[in-house]
Amino acid sequence: MMIEALLEVKGVTKRFGGFTALDGVDFLVRPGERVGLIGPNGSGKSTLVNCIAGTLRNEEGSIRFEGEDICGHxxxxxxxxxxARSFQIPKPFASMTVxxxxxxxxxxAARKHEKLAPGRIVEEAVRILELVGLAGRAHAMSGGLTQVDMRKLELARAMAAKPKLLISDEAMAGLSASEVDDILALLFGLKEQGVAVIMIEHVMRAVMKFSERIAVLVAxxxxxxxxxxxxxxxxxxxKAYLGE
Ligand SMILES: Nc1ncnc2c1ncn2[C@@H]1O[C@H](COP(=O)(O)OP(=O)(O)OP(=O)(O)O)[C@@H](O)[C@H]1O
Ligand SMILES: [Mg+2]
Incomplete structure (x- = not known):
């Protein structure tokens, strides 16, 4: 069977009590695609990520991944x-090393067929740390990392799952221009490996450079x-976003 969409979100609605955070959202990502997801603060971007990742359950609509309905998963x-997704607020185990x-x-977390023999875990961890530029911090305590290194670790943790789709939720907020370029290069590298990426970001320069397509959420x-x-x-x- 030909699979056109990697991720297919249809009519997703999410309410918090009487407040509707997502209202019938349709959203599609193709294999290997780079998609930007933008919108003002509180427009529902992270809520959508949480529904896709299964951290939250949507009340209405369907979410399919490679054709399979994953809403109950x-x-x-x-x-x-x-x-895989990275969290807007990085959640490493602070008292563990990088x-x-x-x-x-x-x-x-790794995909079933990607499971490594126990002896190869550290080797693979080091390989990913080299990829994201954190090899020099391997034995540092995660709680003491700088902001940019924390973001790199957060992305590395998502990459470790060998995803087909990685959702990056504001990995660049508060970073300097050169640090933004580091994260950008890292996400472009994923594309080269055939990984589809959803970039949620307020840093417009980065979103515009990265995205093949952009979706906008408002309220x-x-x-x-x-x-x-x-x-x-x-x-x-x-009017709704860029002019605010
Ligand atoms: N667990 C929750 N309980 C109640 N309300 C929530 C919850 N999570 C999010 N909300 C509300 O839903 C709306 C959407 O929030 P969300 O975090 O998805 O926005 P966002 O687009 O990611 O914003 P930002 O750009 O600031 O990260 C906001 O009004 C927020 O207060
Ligand atoms: Mg958010």
């Missing part, structure tokens, strides 16, 4: 299917989705 099962923080997802509704230049030139988008 626990978060860890979705990770094993190849769906290296050990990577060994955890390598042991428990829980998707108001635009398409070619980056066209989307940021869209009057409704300018």
């Amino acid at each position: 626990a978060a860890h099962r979705r990770i094993r299917m190849g769906l 290296l050990d923080n990577l060994c955890v997802p390598l042991l428990y 829980g509704r998707k108001i635009a989705d398409g070619d980056p230049q066209a989307v940021v030139g869209n009057a409704e988008v300018v």
Whole structure:
């Protein structure tokens, strides 16, 4: 069977009590695609990520990954299917070393056919740390990392799951221009490995450079989705988001 969509979100609605955080959102990601997801603070971006990753349950709509309905699947099962995300607020085990923080997802999260023999876990962890530029910090305590290194570790932990889709939730917030470029290079590297990436970001320079397509959420509704230049030139988008 030909699979056109890697991720297919249809009509997803998420409420918190009487508040509707997501209102009938449709969103599609193709294999290996780089998609930007933007929108003002509180527009529902992280809530959508949480519904896709299984941290939250949507009340309405469907979410399919490689054609399979995953709405009933626990978060860890979705990770094993190849769906990884980084958290907006990094959640490493602070009292563990950087290296050990990577060994955890390598042991428990990696896709089934990617499972490593126990003896190869550390070797693979070191390889990923080299990839993200953290090899020199392997034995440092994670709690003491700088902000940019914390973000790199957060992405490394998501990469350790060998995902087909990685969702990066504001990995660049508060970083300097050169640190933003580091993270950008890292995410471009994933594309080279055939990994699809959803980049959620307020740093527009980075989103525009990275994205093949951009979707815009405003107050829980998707108001635009398409070619980056066209989307940021869209009057409704300018009014709701870029002009704020
Ligand atoms: N667990 C929750 N309980 C109640 N309300 C929530 C919860 N999570 C999010 N919300 C609300 O849902 C709305 C969307 O929040 P969300 O975190 O998805 O926004 P966001 O687009 O990621 O914003 P930001 O750019 O600031 O990260 C906000 O009004 C937020 O207060
Ligand atoms: Mg958010």
